[in-house]
Amino acid sequence: MAVIVQKYGGTSVADIEKIQNIAKRVIKTREAGNDVVVVLSAMAGETDRLIQMANSASEGTPEGREYDVLVSSGEQISVSLLSIVLNKMGHKAISLLGHQVKIHTNDAHSNAKIRKVDIELISDELKKGKIVVVAGFQGVDKEGNITTLGRGGSDTSAVAIAASLKADFCEIFTDVDGVYTTDPNLYSKARKIKKISYDEMLSLAGAGAKVLQHRSVELAKTYGVPVYVRSSFSEDSGTLVTKEDKDMEREVVSGVTYDRDQAKVTIGHVPDKPGIAARLFTPLSDNDINVDMIIQNASSEGYTDLTFTVSKKNIEKARRLLDTVAGEMGASMIDYDENISKISIVGVGMQTQSGVASKMFAALANEGINIMMISTSEIKISCVIEAKYTELAVRVLHDAFGLELEN
């Protein structure tokens, strides 16, 4: 008998009929002889409704503690409804909220981190033969205040519970049926990946693919929790996210992703003195602006250029901070470009294969696509290009690395 954690997202519990459908799937898993813990998001639309109320009440950004009390009611509704449906279908089910489980977090409201999951209550209820339905996205701090994990936090709840329970695996049911070699909406030759390593999944997520919340994959990697990404609406087997399989041939490139949400900032002709990077980036991090790619050219005659990307939604805030700082630093120019896109190829195999980068650059060059910035990690190469070439670049790279073929 296995212990299985199943997480269903908001579109999977959007109405009573959909809840009845997932109840059938939960029951099927239970009747196959497994202990089942279900983790739910709020019904699709509910969280937005609550956020809208909060914004309307606060005429801006509401204070964190009360905001968390408000939005956590969304999962409270979905878990009780599923439990009612399961009970109605003749199975014993019990809902547990974050403060009941307890899912201990720090006190960073609206973006809390899970510290520990108590498993006693869940284990007790499983032993009684019950299906345990846990509210995702929410926890409790040490003072007993309700906290939430930030958007998409239910994935993290599910993996944390699976890790704590030492579950056999964690299934993430969503509105896509797995992880693809690239966005199928953008390129019809995209192929579903049967198995992918945690690191590749992290690189894909960081590069803009939105299938799993980044933190949930990090957590799964840390605790070695196998995660299946599957569709709520089909029986398809989905994608297994798991440990890197050292015995197998590794694919050089597993996928191509893109991110249109970045903007590029270039600060030119800055006197190259110790501390310039810190002086530039500290005000950004102080204002919660994440910087993604950073490139500093080799110094020339005591001056250097710095280029980096930030999220488009932060560009105005960044501009207000940087115009001042750049001036104080004696930079001769500062340029903002929102008309860019970041294309990445990801694969664990590229660590041991040479020529992957040059193949990528050549493929783009052949189509006349100019590369503005390059950054590389062990398993990812990213290029910033003009936004209008996004689709073309994805197709070209997908073809160049033969991703349409199962290997």
Place this chain on the structure above:
Amino acid sequence: MAVIVQKYGGTSVADIEKIQNIAKRVIKTREAGNDVVVVLSAMAGETDRLIQMANSASEGTPEGREYDVLVSSGEQISVSLLSIVLNKMGHKAISLLGHQVKIHTNDAHSNAKIRKVDIELISDELKKGKIVVVAGFQGVDKEGNITTLGRGGSDTSAVAIAASLKADFCEIFTDVDGVYTTDPNLYSKARKIKKISYDEMLSLAGAGAKVLQHRSVELAKTYGVPVYVRSSFSEDSGTLVTKEDKDMEREVVSGVTYDRDQAKVTIGHVPDKPGIAARLFTPLSDNDINVDMIIQNASSEGYTDLTFTVSKKNIEKARRLLDTVAGEMGASMIDYDENISKISIVGVGMQTQSGVASKMFAALANEGINIMMISTSEIKISCVIEAKYTELAVRVLHDAFGLELEN
């Protein structure tokens, strides 16, 4: 500095604008130098939305525990929104849910009784200068399960908190501006009562007036909590429900109420043996059917008649139980009449005044209204009449006892 508990009902928190309005009233009370604890119901419509979801999920009556998890989310939303609004308006506010306070109840889901209210957390937050906003209607049992108190339970929450905190008084803000001598919609001469005793209020509530939840008045009486019933939408002083004032002249009759929700059951020619009443009413109470008035005629030649009233909504269930029992008991007839109404006059003064009952009967007789059943208590006289005479009876009795005049 006084400690004041203010309870606002669903229509008072129906939208953000209304919440902003009550926030102003809360702040005014706070700025007058008082410690303020606010108790809220769910936003009007929210509880119905949740109940509809529950019914749809369960295809009938949902299991109590999960139902309570579901519906308690309604107050969670209203308390966090008011706290956000108060914080926005520059006052420190904190919301507390039933399990945070804690409001301890028994485990009778959907109809739980309050056992004890912990005041430590509320007191601590008041000492910090905060306005404390507590979710009404909900509590927690000793296992940590969420419970709810049943419809209108927020009044009881407010009085229980006021009693535990030894608050100076409890204000119940609602969509009516006080307690009237009779239903103003039914008789335009109805007059607002400035001050009424707990017992009179209980008799009025039991007789069909719906201003305060019955249990909340019982609790207020037990702990001597003065309760002001006031309108959320005006500055009017409302009605004070308090201890009977022994030094003052007492009004003979304080109010006239009616109840159209009763149905009458008559069981005729039953052999008059010990135990017949128990045999008749035990199956009803076993099935949660409350019996209101009960009249047994004096025995005649070894036979008796029994007449009683039950709520109209239970009449079909009662019929199924009683047809069998009456047959077994050898009754010669059983009759069900839904076409009735109960008219009551209430007043502490009638304990020391003679002639009140006969004045009531004469007033009805003068209008040709036949009295089918009579029941009396120290401070109430009730008559069952034909339903069509309801309005006429109310007006006639209101006039007969001079209720339109302030005494």
